[in-house]
Amino acid sequence: MKKDHPMPAFLIPWQARQHIRSVLEYPARRAARKKLALIRRAAHLSVGFGGVLDEGRPVHGGAVKLLPLLEAFGGNEREFGILYAVSSSQPGFAADLFARCRRCGIPIVWNQNGVGYPAWAGSESERHNRPMRTLRAMADHVIYQSEFCRVSADKFLGPCGVPSEILFNPVDLDVFVPVREKRFSGSPLRLLAAGTHGTRDRVASALEALGELRAGGIEAVLTVAGRFQWADGERDIARETARLGLQDFVRRVARFSQSDAPALYRAHDLLVHPKYMDPCPTVVLEAMASGLPVVGSRSGGMPEMVPPDCGVLIDTPQDWDNRHTPPGSELAAAVAALLPDLPEFSLAARRNAEARFDVGNWIEAHARIFRGLMGS
Numbered sequence: 001m002k003k004d005h006p007m008p009a010f011l012i013p014w015q016a017r018q019h020i021r022s023v024l025e026y027p028a029r030r031a032a033r034k035k036l037a038l039i040r041r042a043a044h045l046s047v048g049f050g051g052v053l054d055e056g057r058p059v060h061g062g063a064v065k066l067l068p069l070l071e072a073f074g075g076n077e078r079e080f081g082i083l084y085a086v087s088s089s090q091p092g093f094a095a096d097l098f099a100r101c102r103r104c105g106i107p108i109v110w111n112q113n114g115v116g117y118p119a120w121a122g123s124e125s126e127r128h129n130r131p132m133r134t135l136r137a138m139a140d141h142v143i144y145q146s147e148f149c150r151v152s153a154d155k156f157l158g159p160c161g162v163p164s165e166i167l168f169n170p171v172d173l174d175v176f177v178p179v180r181e182k183r184f185s186g187s188p189l190r191l192l193a194a195g196t197h198g199t200r201d202r203v204a205s206a207l208e209a210l211g212e213l214r215a216g217g218i219e220a221v222l223t224v225a226g227r228f229q230w231a232d233g234e235r236d237i238a239r240e241t242a243r244l245g246l247q248d249f250v251r252r253v254a255r256f257s258q259s260d261a262p263a264l265y266r267a268h269d270l271l272v273h274p275k276y277m278d279p280c281p282t283v284v285l286e287a288m289a290s291g292l293p294v295v296g297s298r299s300g301g302m303p304e305m306v307p308p309d310c311g312v313l314i315d316t317p318q319d320w321d322n323r324h325t326p327p328g329s330e331l332a333a334a335v336a337a338l339l340p341d342l343p344e345f346s347l348a349a350r351r352n353a354e355a356r357f358d359v360g361n362w363i364e365a366h367a368r369i370f371r372g373l374m375g376s
């Protein structure tokens with residue numbers, strides 16, 4: 001497939017930009033260090049998040065999973081017993097924060113999501129990887145969001161001797177619930193493609209799948225929910241939708257909040273997630289908890305999370321240099337293949353979420369890790 005890097009091209013190498021950024025950030029860094037000097041170790045179990053959950057700051061992306069930890073263990077950014085940080089939502093001046101915590105004897109837990117690699121980040125890969133490499137090595141315990149996250153981190157960040165384990169992202173099973181007595185016999189089939197859409201190909205593939213299904217006599221509609229991260233994405237996809245003659249069958253939801261998500265899932269029958277090498281997509285876990293089977297790419301962390309009775313994954317090569325997004329024709333064939341057993345797939349998806357992704361079990365695992373690090 002044609003290589004299509006989402007990262008913008010810059011004339012100035014990232015190393016030079018990093019130096020310029022460091023100079024410009026010096027006043028803010030100096031002020032941050034004064035605040036860091038106030039940090040103290042708490043004797044009791046409480047968690048600090050490096051200001052990522054400061055009041056008034058919007059919570060999204062990787063930071064969302066911090067909210068159940070805050071509720072379970074409390075938080076105080078001046079005095080805490082554990083520092084918890086997520087690679088995809090790093091605190092400001094994180095290396096300084098980690099160094100201060102190490103001086104204070106505060107254990108650090110690092111939650112590792114994906115890394116930078118050429119198929120995704122192109123020449124900017126090391127800009128993403130360099131801080132993660134440093135911070136992961138400073139941690140006392142590393143949580144990988146999937147085995148794929150561990151493998152890719154070892155490949156691009158290097159081996160790491162820090163104690164670690166795999167914990168998939170959590171889902172609140174009391175919030176993300178299926179529609180009671182869900183009906184699949186009515187028309188049309190309601191497809192959902194949701195998340196932050198970093199590249200055009202994953203959206204274009206879902207649109208092509210919709211067109212293939214309708215051409216094959218399956219009455220289907222598609223909702224595309226979430227931001228487009230490439231330039232002029234809205235007009236681009238609007239033009240592609242018109243080119244395929246699908247304007248009347250595609251609904252666009254440009255933004256949705258975490259509180260909007262449960263109703264969004266319940267309004268659909270199936271999740272289409274063709275993103276290539278997705279490390280641990282929470283949208284997939286939430287969809288399964290909501291009773292939606294998944295059609296997507298057999299790459300990244302997807303094979304670990306979506307067993308055969310919960311959806312259909314399309315084989316792709318593992319290629320760190322190029323993306324291999326499943327074409328729309330293969331997505332459509334996968335959707336059509338599971339339609340006769342859609343109710344059974346829906347029930348299995350919910351059971352899978354209950355058995356493996358419950359937020360309560362995730363919190364208990366963290367409590368075990370935290371107590372071990374604090375010696376209690």
